Amino acid sequence: MVINSIKMVIDQKNLLHNIDYLKKLRGKNILPVVKANAYGHGVELIVKALYTSGQKEVAVARYIEAENILKMNLGNDFRVLVFESIGDIELIKNNPNIDIAINDLSELKDFIKAEIPANRMQLKIDLGFGRNGISLSEISELEKFTNENNLKFKGIFSHLFAINYEDGLELMDLFTDVVNSLGKDKFEMIHLQNSAGVMNYNCEIATHMRVGMLTYGLQEVGYFDPNLKQVFSLEGQIAGIRDIEDHKYVAYELKDDLDIEGCKYLAKIKIGYGDGFLKKNEKSKCIINNKEFKIAQVTMDNTFIEVDESVNEGDKILLYNDITKVVNFTGMNIYELLTILSPRIPRVYKY
Template identity: 45%
Template sequence: MKILISEENFIHNINFLKKKYDRDILPVIKANGYGHDLKLIVSLLLKYKINQCVVARLSEALEILNSLSIPKDFKILILESISEENFKYILDYPQILSTANSIGDILKLLENKIPTTQIQIKIDLGFGRNGITTDEIPLLKEIISKENTKFSGIFSHLFSVPYKKGIELINIFENILNTLGKDRFSMIHLQNSLGISNYGTIPFTTHLRPGMFIYGFYEDGAYEKNLKKVFSLKGNVTAIKNIKNIDYLAYTPKEKLKTTSENIGFVKIGYGDGFLKSNEGSFVKIKDKFYKILLITMDNTFIEVDENINIGDEVEIYFDFDVTKKHLKINICEFLPILSSRIPRILGKN
């Protein structure tokens, strides 16, 4: 099995978003690049001189910095708060941008002489996750007014709210920005993929912060027809067995398989690879025809095949994200990132 990552489609998506919305792109590459491979995605960003990205955790940033040659002007925004004991990494790596998710965070960062050029401030507009609350803005203004330099950025998150409520939140954020001083921040960003889809270009922002969109997929409510799928999961039929005269297939009694097919094809992927057992009953694509998944074990998937299928034939799994979402009853963001490192990610054509 292998996951093919389309370089052409990936850079198309970023360039398309940048051109359509006239904003710089701050790509979100957390959770192993949404399952696409963190280091491979960063290598593409470097190749195309896209000099910034977003991760969730310090460990993700350190994986990038310790495994790739990252120039000092490449910036990695870490969304989660960094503990004081790990501030040494911010000082050691000018590429790291830390997030102040609370008044306590920003005070500790400044007390420890973290440069403001490595600090971004998150505002909580009511999402209830991270960020400085709106009633703390006077205190925040007092704190940052003492600094004589720009901060790296300020941002928030437009979560899933009705459109009119979203407009209210955008206006609240703009008022906060004006209170603090827009010229105090190099980056201003609000919109993930859903926010881009719902609100287009917000005049006072400098960047868009898409995750799903750069990989060419969508969740409910977020849609952009001109994006292209970056990911494809492909393997081969490694064996074909006739089960007419056997009692078991792997650990499962034959009578429990609920199949009338006598020929079963083997594919080297299983739940040990993060391919969920709940994919049983869904379909793979071989030679532009669909074949049912009968059984999934830790290391293998067994599919019903016919006389047209031969050993070595290419098998495409997750060929249609909408079909997979409907079968699994979970979002794309839930089943892509869990695909394990046992499946190599390589550049190729979808």
């Protein structure tokens, strides 16, 4: 590891704890969502840890994400569900470890005609979200087509998008009716709940819960389960200390413009907005030697922190230690904060 670098440390024990806890919470299996570089955590580390623990299927948004995961060559028993429509039939045929989401009825018919096995397909039902999926008006035709062709699928799913609790219950009932009308025995996997849905509901007909944020121990405002453990830690070392008492400038800015009156020492760390650590973090707090210090300036490659005489080069620093405070301070949600963190920041396992 480069000296005094900032890295994201991934705690495998916490990751696997979260999976086990969520399984027991609702008595269902988990389909972990590892899109967007595993929500910024580093998809290779996360997927490897999941597979080693016995998790044989994950989900992503895009084909390119699945392609990169399969290049890890984990095993022929490992599968990746891609949510977006792939479209290229030859691409699908040549990647048998990819399961495909069927987002409209014509797509299903084309793939069956091309002799792609139905046990690689998961039907996406649009319950009114309006983004993609087989519409409710097509369910009768879908039922007829599946019966005529004696099709059994890898899965069926939808998106529990409602904010209002009562609306969510109605969507669960609607999804249950759709699955029962098609025949529950036609599907190996049935999933509806996302992370918020897991916290709010227990969908009885579902076999799996499709979990993103909760996999990583991240919880949105309004939800909190103390049994979930945060998987990442953004940490590193102080790269240098400068006495700025007689300086007029700090990097490209006038010292007087930085609101650091009375500050004698600035500590530098090797992270900046080029790494996805945005200038919105200026004036927020970080932890050095178990004490809070204020971030004074964020540049493209470095960040400068107001410190005192107790801080030395090489001391450990924690960023985003309390993710809820960071969300409130920056006005960004957790998804944004973590997924924009650049590959320039190494992702490493905690040992």
